[in-house]
Amino acid sequence: MTTTGEDHAAARSGPWWWERRRCALLDVGLASLSAVECAFEGIRFATDAGIPAGVGVVFGALAGSALLVRRKWPIAVVLVAIAITPAQMGYLMGVVGLYTLAASELPRRIIASLAGMSLVGMLIVMFVRVRQDIARGTLDLGDWFVPFAAITTAVGVTAPPLLLGLYVGARRRLMESLRERADSLERELQLLAERAEERAEWARNEERTRIAREMHDVVAHRVSLMVVHAAALQAVARKDPEKAVKNAALVGDMGRQALTELREMLGVLRSGDGARRAERVVPLAAVGVAAAAAASRAVEEGDGPCLSELDELIGQSAAAGMVVDLSVEGDGRGYPAQVEQTAYRVVQEALTNVHKHAAGAKTHVRLAHRSAEIAMQVENEPPPEAASASSARLPSGGNGLLGMKERVVALGGVFVSGPTDAGGFRVSAVIPAAA
Numbered sequence: 001m002t003t004t005g006e007d008h009a010a011a012r013s014g015p016w017w018w019e020r021r022r023c024a025l026l027d028v029g030l031a032s033l034s035a036v037e038c039a040f041e042g043i044r045f046a047t048d049a050g051i052p053a054g055v056g057v058v059f060g061a062l063a064g065s066a067l068l069v070r071r072k073w074p075i076a077v078v079l080v081a082i083a084i085t086p087a088q089m090g091y092l093m094g095v096v097g098l099y100t101l102a103a104s105e106l107p108r109r110i111i112a113s114l115a116g117m118s119l120v121g122m123l124i125v126m127f128v129r130v131r132q133d134i135a136r137g138t139l140d141l142g143d144w145f146v147p148f149a150a151i152t153t154a155v156g157v158t159a160p161p162l163l164l165g166l167y168v169g170a171r172r173r174l175m176e177s178l179r180e181r182a183d184s185l186e187r188e189l190q191l192l193a194e195r196a197e198e199r200a201e202w203a204r205n206e207e208r209t210r211i212a213r214e215m216h217d218v219v220a221h222r223v224s225l226m227v228v229h230a231a232a233l234q235a236v237a238r239k240d241p242e243k244a245v246k247n248a249a250l251v252g253d254m255g256r257q258a259l260t261e262l263r264e265m266l267g268v269l270r271s272g273d274g275a276r277r278a279e280r281v282v283p284l285a286a287v288g289v290a291a292a293a294a295a296s297r298a299v300e301e302g303d304g305p306c307l308s309e310l311d312e313l314i315g316q317s318a319a320a321g322m323v324v325d326l327s328v329e330g331d332g333r334g335y336p337a338q339v340e341q342t343a344y345r346v347v348q349e350a351l352t353n354v355h356k357h358a359a360g361a362k363t364h365v366r367l368a369h370r371s372a373e374i375a376m377q378v379e380n381e382p383p384p385e386a387a388s389a390s391s392a393r394l395p396s397g398g399n400g401l402l403g404m405k406e407r408v409v410a411l412g413g414v415f416v417s418g419p420t421d422a423g424g425f426r427v428s429a430v431i432p433a434a435a
Contacts, residue, residue, distance in 0.1 A: 017072045031068035034093045038064030041089035060089055067093045074101040078114045085121040088129065094118060095161045102165025103172070115162050123154035213403040215262075222258035224355045226251050228320040250319055305344040307332065307367070313344070314365060317351050323362040324351070330369030339431055342407045343367075343376055346415075349400045350378035350427040358383040361424065373413075375430045382423035404429070 018024040038060030046056025066080045078101050081094035098118060102111055127150035134146065233247040305313075314324045335343075347365060354363050361383035368375040401417050404427070408415040413431035420426050 023071070027068055027070060030070075030092070030096055031065050034064035034067040034090070034096070035061045036064070037092050038084070038089045041087070045087045045089060060084075063090060064093055067096060070097055070100045074104050075106070075110070075114065077101075078118065082114075082118050082121050085118075085125050088125060091157065094122070095157060098158060099161035099165040099168075102162045103169035104165075105169075105173075111162075111166075115158060119154050119158045122157055123150050126150040126153045209406070213406065219258060219262070222254050222261075224352045225316055225320050226254045226258075228355055228359070254316070305348075306337075306340040307335070307343055309344065310347060310365075310367070313348055313351070317355070317363075320355065321360065322351070322354065324365060325363070326365045326367070328367045328369070332369050335374065335433055338411060339374065339433065342411055342413075342431060343374055343429070345407060346376055346404050346427065346429045347378055349404050353400055353425070353427075354378075354380045358425065360384050370433075372434070373430050373432050375428070377426065377428045379420065379426040380424045401427075 015021075015024055018027070039057045040060070042056035042058075042060025043053050044056075045060070046053045049056070063080060063084050066077050070077045074097060077093065077097040081090045081097050084090040085094070098115060101114060104111075127146060130146050130149045134143075230247075230251055233244050233251065237244045310326070314326050317324050347367075351363065351365075354361060358380050361380040363378065363380040366375075366377045366379075404417075405415040408429045408431060411431050413429060415429045417427045418425070
């Protein structure tokens, strides 16, 4: 971080009003030189004024020492220099004072006024001094030299320190402005980095949730059917070998289907490793966007189920001993892949829950194709007590309904689930057709 404002004030190392020790040493040195100069010039002033030389020396030394406070009170230093100009002393103080004044943060009108006063004062003093020298015979030049010398000296003493001070002050203000902008830019970059980290973490959480939901939907249904068929296989193994062979084949088919879907999903995840490695070299601000894009790409590239496979899904449940009634309203049409996949997963998870919690119960699956939406409902009747007692006990993680709701709500749909008055359970969902 650069030092501006409070940091810049805290970085001061000099005494009193000086920012650094070298600034204090410089001002002390300049004030000493100015005091010596004014003290020597005070001797001539005392002689011309008819006062003791010691008084002139002390007066000049005190006046020249005013340069010590040039950084804190530049106006006072310039006024002192202008005041002692008629005594023909304080030239160094006038030059340094004008430079300090022009380089300060004071309004331009004050700088211009004091510079004009110094110019006029120096012009008058030099005019009188050169004229007196010519009158005494010290200078053997024409009258034209008097105004020329006065103007040249006044401008030469006033203009250079004034212009140099204006340049240094403008450059200092520019550097401070650039420093402040750099600080502001650094703070903005830190804020953007923090927001990018938050977006990246959010994207990672969303991706983990999506993967967990897909894994649950793929594994839970297939494994539930496998457990049901295995229980049936155990029950009829000795009584009906032919049916046991059929159930064993169904268990094998279910296992192979579950493995195939898992391989497809893991293949999609692995295909994104190269892209994620390439994303490590991009700026942090792109991580959140890249992660979200990867999640969407994984859904789009995966061979997800569709509504045309509902008959096969229901057939698998029927083969496991469930009585399933399917009714379809309206004419089916092509929906976006996410809509069809979500609708399929809702029906799949609802049937899985029936296998888990209401084995043997008759189930009604209703699908309605409407103009702007697609609606589905899976409702099961109360399970027979005998079937419930003899059914295989399947563990439940409690994430099925939550996953269905997340899927539907993410597409802008509505999801409702709960027990029925007859003692069964109902799952309903409505998804926009153009989600």
